[in-house]
Amino acid sequence: MATINDHYLKLKAGYLFPEIARRVNHFATEHPTANIIRLGIGDVTEPLPEACRMAMVQAVHDMGDRATFRGYGPEQGYSWLREKIAHHDFQSRGCEIEPSEIFISDGSKCDSGNILDIFGKHNSIAVTDPVYPVYVDTNVMAGHTGEANGHGTYAGLYYLPITAENNFTAAIPPQKIDLIYLCFPNNPTGATASKEYLQSWVDYATAHKSIIFFDAAYEAFITNPDLPHSIYEIPGARDCAIEFRSFSKNAGFTGTRCAFTVVPKGLTAQALDGTGIELWGLWNRRQSTKFNGVSYIVQRGAEAVYSPNGQAQVRALVDFYMENATIIRNQLTTAGLTVYGGVNAPYVWVKTPNEISSWDFFDYLLHHTHVVGTPGSGFGSAGEGYFRISAFNSRKNVEEAMERVITNL
Ligand SMILES: *Cc1c(COP(=O)(O)O)cnc(C)c1O
Numbered sequence: 001m002a003t004i005n006d007h008y009l010k011l012k013a014g015y016l017f018p019e020i021a022r023r024v025n026h027f028a029t030e031h032p033t034a035n036i037i038r039l040g041i042g043d044v045t046e047p048l049p050e051a052c053r054m055a056m057v058q059a060v061h062d063m064g065d066r067a068t069f070r071g072y073g074p075e076q077g078y079s080w081l082r083e084k085i086a087h088h089d090f091q092s093r094g095c096e097i098e099p100s101e102i103f104i105s106d107g108s109k110c111d112s113g114n115i116l117d118i119f120g121k122h123n124s125i126a127v128t129d130p131v132y133p134v135y136v137d138t139n140v141m142a143g144h145t146g147e148a149n150g151h152g153t154y155a156g157l158y159y160l161p162i163t164a165e166n167n168f169t170a171a172i173p174p175q176k177i178d179l180i181y182l183c184f185p186n187n188p189t190g191a192t193a194s195k196e197y198l199q200s201w202v203d204y205a206t207a208h209k210s211i212i213f214f215d216a217a218y219e220a221f222i223t224n225p226d227l228p229h230s231i232y233e234i235p236g237a238r239d240c241a242i243e244f245r246s247f248s249k250n251a252g253f254t255g256t257r258c259a260f261t262v263v264p265k266g267l268t269a270q271a272l273d274g275t276g277i278e279l280w281g282l283w284n285r286r287q288s289t290k291f292n293g294v295s296y297i298v299q300r301g302a303e304a305v306y307s308p309n310g311q312a313q314v315r316a317l318v319d320f321y322m323e324n325a326t327i328i329r330n331q332l333t334t335a336g337l338t339v340y341g342g343v344n345a346p347y348v349w350v351k352t353p354n355e356i357s358s359w360d361f362f363d364y365l366l367h368h369t370h371v372v373g374t375p376g377s378g379f380g381s382a383g384e385g386y387f388r389i390s391a392f393n394s395r396k397n398v399e400e401a402m403e404r405v406i407t408n409l
Contacts, residue, residue, distance in 0.1 A: 007143045012152045016133070016378035017041065020362070027366055037401040039328075039389045040372045042187060042347070044252045046320060046394075048301070049313035052251060055304035059297040070296040075288045077104025077260065081299050084306040085260060089245065095232035101264050101280065103287055104302075106294050108217050108246040108259040112181075113138035114290075115213065115242060115261070118282040119269065123178035128170050129159040130188055130379030130386075132215065135181040151381040161382040162189060164351070168340065169197055176208040182231075183215040185222060188379045188388040189349040190325075190341015192227050198234045205240035211269060211279075212241040217259075220250035220318050222344045238264040242279070249346070251305050251314050258294055258302040321346050324398045325391035331402035332389070335409045346391040349376070353409065361387050369404035 020040055028036060062068035076082070082099035090097035105111050112134055125144060127135050139145055139157065146155030153159060158177055160170035168191030170182075182201065184193040205212050214231040222229055231237045246259035253259075263283045268276035294302075304310045325342040332339045332350055342348035350373075352361040358375035365371045365387075376386030391398070 005141065005143075007141055007145075010140050010145065010147050010154070011137055012148055015152065016374070019378075020372065020374065023363070023366065024372055027370075031370075034370045036366075036370045036372060037393070037397045037404075038372045039393055039398070039401055040374045042249075042390050042392060043254050044249060044321075044392050046252055046317055048252050048256065049305070049310055049317060051304040051307050051310035051313055052253075052256075052301040055307075055310075056297050056301040059300035062300075063296065073293045073296055073299070075291055075293050076100075076284065077102070077294065078296070078299050078303075081303045082260075084303055085245075088306050090230060090232060090262075093229060093233060095230050096238065097230075097232055097262055097264065101262055103261045103263065103283060104294050104299060105259050105261060105287075105291070106257040106298075108215065108244040108248070108261075109134050111259060111261045112213065112215060112244050113141075114286070115283070116142045116144070117286050117290075118279060119179065119211075120272075124158060124176065125156075125179045125181075126158040126160055126170075126173060126177040127181045128162045128183075128186075129153075129381060130162065130376060130383030131159075131181070132183055132187050133379065135213075153381055159380070159382075162186075162191065163382055164338075164340065167191065168349070169193060172200055172204050176210070178208075178210050179213065180205065180210055181213045181215070183217070185218040185345035186341075186347075187218065187345075188347055188374065188376065188383065189386075190343070190345035190347040191349075192222065192224070192344045194226070195228050195234060198228055198231055198237075202231070202234045202236045202240055206236050209270075210240065211267075212237075214241050214243045216243055217246045217249055218345055219245070220314065221322060221346050223322070224344055227344060232262070232264070239267060242267070247302050247305060250318060251302070251310075252317060253298075253302070256298055256301060258298050320395075321391045324393065324395065327398055327402060328389055328391060331406050335406045337409070342391065348389045348391065350387045350389060352376075352385050352387055355385065358384055358387055365405065368408045369401070371401045371404060 082102045086099040162168040168189040219229040231241045243262040247253035329342040338351040340349040358377040362375045374388040376383030
């Protein structure tokens, strides 16, 4: 009989969002008239920028004409998109990133999981706690961990706690770790990283020949001019970091699907015999073999993000969500809660009142305000006692939700 990848059996059965759905559905059945407002899942709500839609409509027409029709595109993405990304997102910020170092994909979630294909089985791996669950689960699937305990903490992973005490920025570990996942602006805590802080990680990675996986899915939400948008703004990062970027949150592409990964040339890791091998070549081989590129239409939509109209429309979209975040922060503070994040990031990370548990606060809000958020403990045991509220919603829903919270706390 065929056998399975047994590592999948170690996965905690998608505990967080299914459990939220179960509790919300149960409540909705018992209270059919309740107007439930969901500030839980991190999906965008506002429509695609007009510039992106127009570009995609034009691309559809291109596909209808033999002269402009496109079949398979380059697995790495079209050069016109890679050039615009290199110029706007990196070179304009002083980062030496070339178009050939940018690999267009259908999502950062996929890329951050797929990247493990090109790494060995015996790396030590660090994630923050709380964490974006994809980093953990993809390592479980790849067989890089042992079993999970009752808190969903896996043996064999190195967890770096991030709490109010360390400003939600993990301390540099005392020992050598080979692969480190960092996400700034952070999901779920909304924390940001200064240049000095990222420099300390780059120094660490350089000293230990480690690789940093830097997830910058939320870089567009940064407004403070002192904060780095890319890890490549940090000297030395080209030699120790891979960066993940996405059009999901800045341009509302969660359903349209386009992202990219930056693998600098010259960045190496060791083969079994000790020789340094360029990761660029391995990722290029991996993508050319297992991936056939993002649709021409979608890449044209992503390209339009960099047009003058696209830039203005994306800015307006991001500003809109950040105004929501400000409303959430202000109202929750007025309600007497301690809040973090929500500045330079679309997530507000709330300390639960009176030390109650994350799930108790979830139930309280659901029952008394019909507002749904995400229990912090679902992102890791150090998230216990916190609660995530997302700024991705309509203004009306955010205002109404905050009004209810303020009058019921
Ligand atoms: C939303 C999100 C992404 C983007 O994923 P896509 O697959 O590109 O939609 C990446 N990382 C984090 C932490 C996110 O929250």
